[in-house]
Amino acid sequence: NAGVTQTPKFQVLKTGQSMTLQCAQDMNHEYMSWYRQDPGMGLRLIHYSVGAGITDQGEVPNGYNVSRSTTEDFPLRLLSAAPSQTSVYFCASSYQFRTSGRSPYNEQFFGPGTRLTVL
């Protein structure tokens, strides 16, 4: 299994340009999400999906769009890039564990990230 893959690894954009960050997973996980990581702020949730055809907003959704046409793929689109979107972007997929006698819990698996610079 490749796990969670992301492309590209690095990207430089000019203000106003658009682009799509690709994310794919081969673990048949229903849940996928996109985070951005900025210094000193941890990871913040941008958008997430609980299954094909279903997406929802996270903490910082403005300026980003997502779609989920298949279980495997969850692309993130920047419609008109701004310098404030300079960040490292991580895609994750997760699986919910349900075991007898314990509360359900989820485990996330992250991709290697995309470092985006907007000039």
Place this chain on the structure above:
Amino acid sequence: TQLLEQSPQFLSIQEGENLTVYCNSSSVFSSLQWYRQEPGEGPVLLVTVVTGGEVKKLKRLTFQFGDARKDSSLHITAAQPGDTGLYLCAGAEDYGQNFVFGPGTRLSVLP
């Protein structure tokens, strides 16, 4: 919005020393995870704790979930240079699949 705080923010120690890092919140989480992240890579899951008071050990790493499920700690015994990295805690809200992350503790273990 539930918030997670981590302390210390930075920690630099010598190989062989012990250390503890903390993850705190005023909110209750249904589960809490610890990750380690190395430069240029994504976070890698170390452990998930679910039950208040739960203690899990992973070789030299000991994880504890607070009784009230609001805080957690990570203790490393006899730290090694390979333990160097950013340690992140993340709490799950209401048994859902959305997590809130702390800002991380950056650990440097010097040989």
